[in-house]
Amino acid sequence: MISLSAIDAIRTSSRQLVRDLGFMGGAFAGTDLSPSAVHALLEIESGDSVTARYLSDCLQLEKSSVSRMLQKLMVSGDIKEKPHSDDARSKQLILTAAGQKRVSEIHAFAQRQIIEALKHLNSKQEETIIDGLKLYADALSGKFGEVNRLQDIEISTGYRSGIIAKVTEMHSSYYSREAGFGQPFESAVASGLADFCGRLNHSGNQIWLATLGEEIVGSIAIDGEDLGQGKAHLRWFIVDDKARGAGVGHTLITSALAFADVSGFDETHLYTVEGLEAAHHLYKKYGFSCIKEYIGDQWGKKMKEQRFMRPRQVTL
Template sequence: MGGDFAGTDLPPSAVHALIEIEGGDVTAKVLCHRLHLEKSSVSRMLRKLITTGLIAETPGADARVKSLSLTDSGRKCVAEIHTFASSQVKTALAALAPSQTELIADGLSLYAEALAKSTPPATPVTFHTGYQTGLIARVVDLHISYYARKAGFDSAFEAAVAGGLADFVPRLTHPQNEIWTATHAGQIIGSIAIDGQDLGDATAHLRWFIVDPSAHGTGIGRALLQKALAFVDEQGFETTQLWTFHGLHAARRLYESEGFVLASEYTGRQWGTEVLEQRFDRKRRET
């Protein structure tokens, strides 16, 4: 691991960080998860990358959350890293006969299979139904950390989430109210709730659906949504409603795959920035 790495004078962790930041939607917290590094190590590395002019921090409405992006120098550096890597592989393979490259491909495939069998399983994600200690604070943190960066939502949004949860949690004793959380390594990384009381008219309100960005694409969001909708159907609600806003494309695809349809949309500024707010409805599925 000594000497130049990927054609740069950067350490491997910094090279990896630059490539992750290139993909977009990255914060220091996300890097901690993806690089499996301690917060202090990531902070020191990011300070050096900022000082050398390779990355920049963009504060959101919540000053605690800063989005990372490549500067012009950073984009040039990452392009050179990709070029170096491609050149290394092409140069090495060009020196081999076709039969030898096939042998390498077979060997790598066998090694990958063996490695997968010998690697200890990752810490599992567990799902919890009902209240648990610290739930309100953690779910509020997940919401404001994501939406301040994603949409510029401000203190009004944080206050609304905190106030709504504070009102809802004591009502979990009602049979038509429930909340589910996903936990990894002792920390809540996702949540969803069904409030069966506030809308009335046999309509369930799907609320506080959030998954930590580090767990996006893992299926945790779908698992939480399916648990909530199974509860809705068991309770006999005729309709389930949720409110979101335009631009969350992955979430919309998930909603629509589970039977939600866009019912209405309008422009609003209630959370500190103008967004196209949307309501999705799902009718009860016949069994």
């Protein structure tokens, strides 16, 4: 158990950081903006297809607070909206030329601040600060709740007992919450996965499982048969809530895409629906783009369905 003296030391250092970094008021990051506005600009700069909803989730702010903040940034000329490339109901946020200049100044200020703080430390002390800050930030965000480190989770391939039930359960739970899917979706996942597990002997088919002890906490598959010659189908990509933030999704998707590339598939496709902004953001990060949209009802209700595609990545 952590000692009271350690708790007091961490609290004291945390208060000092908050004050020295400007979170108590006044100029923040060399600007006249609030800390939340500065963080919003940095997210808009670094992200793809960033929306107000994404910022609300990312910055852990109420939607009304995000709306007021974004309105001020638009009035100041730092950001503007444009139609979202994937979701007709949403607006994508982008930096204006003035906003790009502002963000460059924020980066320069932060770099100077860090250089000034670390200039009297040696390389070993710098590494200690980097590792310690990351560990503490991850602990605060809950990443060390049930899953303490990525090495606690094992990645394996192939069929194992319980896979159909557990992967279906993870999909049903997530998509019921995020998209309102019900029984038709759950049945489709279960029947499709059951069929696929009977085809795992095909050289172009593979499934990856993330496990914590005996429990399956993530999955992804490449189906090399159902879309035709030269096309891989990325399917059943899901990470259980308890394993989010531990790098499991990254390990799963990079493993699957590497398999698709090495296996010689010219394209990798996946199917999704409109409105899942966090998922779409992730797909684009790994080279996918939306190539087709259409109204469908295969998941139990009419909605805009989407097809994403990633061309084969050739390593020279």
